[in-house]
Amino acid sequence: MQEYAVKFAEFLEQVALKVREMTIDRVSRLIKVSGLGILAGTLGFAALIFLVWALFGALEIPLTTAGAFAVFGGLLVGVGGILWFNRSREK
Numbered sequence: 001m002q003e004y005a006v007k008f009a010e011f012l013e014q015v016a017l018k019v020r021e022m023t024i025d026r027v028s029r030l031i032k033v034s035g036l037g038i039l040a041g042t043l044g045f046a047a048l049i050f051l052v053w054a055l056f057g058a059l060e061i062p063l064t065t066a067g068a069f070a071v072f073g074g075l076l077v078g079v080g081g082i083l084w085f086n087r088s089r090e091k
Helices: 002-022 024-090
Strands: none
Touching: 002 024
16 A cells, blocks of 8 residues: 555656646746846947947047037937838839
8 A cells, every 4th residue: 555655656746746847947048037137238339329429429529519419319310210111112
């Protein structure tokens, strides 16, 4: 009779390990990856902000503040126009 109890306990342990492998292990991996993705995105966005800030400061030295805003405005209008042109061409 004890042999059946041992076999049953091992069976329950195998089932529990299989269920854990199929659910919790996958979710924990997904949580780790999504957390690292959020961290990488935040650091990338901060780097982009500091890059734009540094470029603006570099343009501000020879052009004054109004000139730096004009260059950035012209650049953004140009990129927006190109994107708009490509979007209207796809339709």
